[in-house]
Amino acid sequence: xxxxxxxxxxxxxxxxxxxxxxxxxxxxxxxxxxxxxxxxxxxxxxxxxxxxxxxxxxxxxxxxxxxxxxxxxxxxxxxxxxxxxxxxxxxxxxxxxxxxxxxxxxxxxxxxxxxxxxxxxxxxxxxxxxxxxxxxxxxxxxxxxxxxxxxxxxxxxxxxxxxxxxxxxxxxxxxxxxxxxxxxxxxxxxxxxxxxxxxxxxxxxxxxxxxxxxxxxxxxxxxxxxxxxxxxxxxxxxxxxxxxxxxxxxxxxxxxxxxxxxxxxxxxxxxxxxxxxxxxxxxxxxxxxxxxxxxxxxxxxxxxxxxx
Amino acid sequence: xxxxxxxxxxxxxxxxxxxxxxxxxxxxxxxxxxxxxxxxxxxxxxxxxxxxxxxxxxxxxxxxxxxxxxxxxxxxxxxxxxxxxxxxxxxxxxxxxxxxxxxxxxxxxxxxxxxxxxxxxxxxxxxxxxxxxxxxxxxxxxxxxxxxxxxxxxxxxxxxxxxxxxxxxxxxxxxxxxxxxxxxxxxxxxxxxxxxxxxxxxxxxxxxxxxxxxxxxxxxxxxxxxxxxxxxxxxxxxxxxxxxxxxxxxxxxxxxxxxxxxxxxxxxxxxxxxxxxxxxxxxxxxxxxxxxxxxxxxxxxxxxxxxx
Numbered sequence: 001x002x003x004x005x006x007x008x009x010x011x012x013x014x015x016x017x018x019x020x021x022x023x024x025x026x027x028x029x030x031x032x033x034x035x036x037x038x039x040x041x042x043x044x045x046x047x048x049x050x051x052x053x054x055x056x057x058x059x060x061x062x063x064x065x066x067x068x069x070x071x072x073x074x075x076x077x078x079x080x081x082x083x084x085x086x087x088x089x090x091x092x093x094x095x096x097x098x099x100x101x102x103x104x105x106x107x108x109x110x111x112x113x114x115x116x117x118x119x120x121x122x123x124x125x126x127x128x129x130x131x132x133x134x135x136x137x138x139x140x141x142x143x144x145x146x147x148x149x150x151x152x153x154x155x156x157x158x159x160x161x162x163x164x165x166x167x168x169x170x171x172x173x174x175x176x177x178x179x180x181x182x183x184x185x186x187x188x189x190x191x192x193x194x195x196x197x198x199x200x201x202x203x204x205x206x207x208x209x210x211x212x213x214x215x216x217x218x219x220x221x222x223x224x225x226x227x228x229x230x231x232x233x234x235x236x237x238x239x240x241x242x243x244x245x246x247x248x249x250x251x252x253x254x255x256x257x258x259x260x261x262x263x264x265x266x267x268x269x270x271x272x273x274x275x276x277x278x279x280x281x282x283x284x285x286x287x288x289x290x291x292x293x294x295x296x297x298x299x300x301x302x303x304x305x306x307x308x
Numbered sequence: 309x310x311x312x313x314x315x316x317x318x319x320x321x322x323x324x325x326x327x328x329x330x331x332x333x334x335x336x337x338x339x340x341x342x343x344x345x346x347x348x349x350x351x352x353x354x355x356x357x358x359x360x361x362x363x364x365x366x367x368x369x370x371x372x373x374x375x376x377x378x379x380x381x382x383x384x385x386x387x388x389x390x391x392x393x394x395x396x397x398x399x400x401x402x403x404x405x406x407x408x409x410x411x412x413x414x415x416x417x418x419x420x421x422x423x424x425x426x427x428x429x430x431x432x433x434x435x436x437x438x439x440x441x442x443x444x445x446x447x448x449x450x451x452x453x454x455x456x457x458x459x460x461x462x463x464x465x466x467x468x469x470x471x472x473x474x475x476x477x478x479x480x481x482x483x484x485x486x487x488x489x490x491x492x493x494x495x496x497x498x499x500x501x502x503x504x505x506x507x508x509x510x511x512x513x514x515x516x517x518x519x520x521x522x523x524x525x526x527x528x529x530x531x532x533x534x535x536x537x538x539x540x541x542x543x544x545x546x547x548x549x550x551x552x553x554x555x556x557x558x559x560x561x562x563x564x565x566x567x568x569x570x571x572x573x574x575x576x577x578x579x580x581x582x583x584x585x586x587x588x589x590x591x592x593x594x595x596x597x598x599x600x601x602x603x604x605x606x607x608x609x610x611x612x613x614x615x616x
Contacts, residue, residue, distance in 0.1 A: 042456050144475065146508045148350050167452065169482070169523075171475045174515045178505070196529050197486070200454045207482045207527035218522025219515035221504050 011284055015294040020305040027250045027269060029061035035068055036254035036276020041201040044083045045275050047300025052085060054303060061242055062091060067193035067228040067258055069096040069164030070119035093238055095192035095228030096121035099162045100129035101237060102190060102227045113157050115180050117173045117212055118164030140168035144175050154179040163216050164192035165209040178219040193228030195258055199276055230261035254278055256290040269293050319592055323602040328613040335558045337369035343376055344562035344584020349509040352391045353583050355608025360393060362611060369550055370399060375501035375536040375566055377404040377472030378427035401546055403500035403536030404429035407470045408437035409545060410498060410535045420467030423488050425481045425520055426474045448476035452483050462487040471524050472500035473517040486527040501536030503566055507584055538569035562586055564598040577601050
């Protein structure tokens with residue numbers, strides 16, 4: 001996929017009514033990031049529900065592409081439902097799903113196991129794909145003690161370690177994952193994503209998967225295979241499902257280094273919303289070299305911009 | 309300090325009796341790393357005690373330079389004592405001490421606090437230097453929950469975060485340290501060291517401080533100030549204490565990227581021992597570009613080499 005860099009160098013303009021009309025007419029699908037775009041923690045961002053209804057009423061396909069790996073697609077669909085938004089599993093592409101699909105398309109043997117540093121979402125998606133996940137929430141309360149004459153054992157049949165956001169990270173999991181990667185021949189090191197921080201709650205940001213992934217990079221001195229944004233790995237599945245050309249999609253996200261870069265890497269149009277981690281000053285910082293096609297404050301600006 | 313690179317490019321030779329006689333006569337002090345050189349976990353490596361006695365009897369100064377920050381110098385002296393070796397606090401230069409000294413020589417204000425991700429050793433050394441350490445073991449059992457309308461509070465008077473090896477690492481500490489570095493203006497990010505793994509127990513290696521430091525790099529997108537090896541920061545204190553020229557010191561360690569590089573950066577002679585994390589094949593791997601002056605199996609080889 002080509003790298004879309006028409007705006008490289010120039011600062012992105014704010015989305016005007018005219019720009020949005022043009023954008024709206026030129027795309028068939030809107031791809032949305034979730035955290036910081038649709039919701040913050042468990043709170044829906046104002047006006048999102050009406051905006052999504054409006055887009056659907058105009059025949060636009062809606063797709064949700066999230067680096068959040070703590071939930072499976074099924075659990076994400078439930079979360080949407082609990083917030084009053086009807087979204088089907090098929091419309092959701094999460095990095096938990098991407099991790100399972102990476103193993104599948106690379107013919108990862110079914111008799112090998114997968115050690116998970118991360119949430120239930122990864123374990124669930126692995127299981128749906130036919131794989132056995134170890135670790136995850138189950139190892140959240142385990143402890144690792146330094147004792148003489150005592151070996152910390154790990155499963156030699158683990159052939160991949162998947163690392164995602166893990167609020168129950170501990171030394172046990174770090175040692176387990178590190179041993180698998182260092183000692184099991186050919187063991188894969190897969191990162192759901194490398195986001196530094198995220199809006200896990202409405203009021204502030206918290207360390208993201210980039211924190212746990214970096215920890216394992218630090219202990220193993222290895223670099224991971226990244227399956228979430230900005231990697232375009234998920235795009236292949238999305239294209240198969242929706243059969244829309246990338247230039248007729250618009251990626252809407254709050255992060256430059258994952259969402260906007262993902263959109264650009266895939267050749268989509270890109271729109272940054274300022275309702276999440278990126279501030280206007282960060283966008284306009286001369287050190288920032290990732291510029292979306294446009295930016296706006298929040299998703300519900302769409303309604304005002306079209307006079308809907 | 310000049311970079312000592314006389315052996316760069318050439319593979320290090322094993323230490324012969326002739327080499328060791330020459331080395332022995334040309335140095336006044338032996339600088340030893342501890343983990344993997346003196347002990348593994350709580351087990352003394354065979355013959356270490358007799359070797360240190362012998363070196364002292366021949367008038368050599370012994371200095372212990374360790375990246376292990378879990379203990380203060382006082383606690384390290386106790387550990388030596390419990391293993392039957394008499395070492396004074398003055399002979400120990402630990403990265404916990406280095407972290408406190410870094411703040412001191414940089415006039416870190418006494419009314420600012422220091423948040424610690426790491427062990428009691430860092431807290432103790434900070435206190436000895438007149439500083440108030442927060443976190444450390446005290447935060448080992450704290451949990452951080454994602455709740456709506458709930459702010460994770462942090463102390464705005466924290467002016468430095470010190471990160472070292474922490475077997476009780478958790479999401480609470482990661483969020484606390486991340487918030488201080490991201491939100492407290494001018495907050496320093498100090499790493500005791502960046503060792504990937506270490507022989508925390510006799511039978512195997514475990515994630516080292518490099519794991520926790522990388523996690524904070526991942527969430528803050530900042531690089532730390534490193535005070536332990538291979539940084540030569542500690543060397544200034546060592547020189548003040550012992551008044552021996554660097555070329556008349558020999559650094560003995562088991563790690564290429566911390567011990568040997570530290571010795572070379574400081575202009576010392578260097579000897580790798582294979583009793584810790586580095587294998588002979590790792591030393592001789594063409595991809596390895598750090599070559600000590602010599603290597604040998606273990607410290608007690610000194611006795612055989614001199615026919616003592």
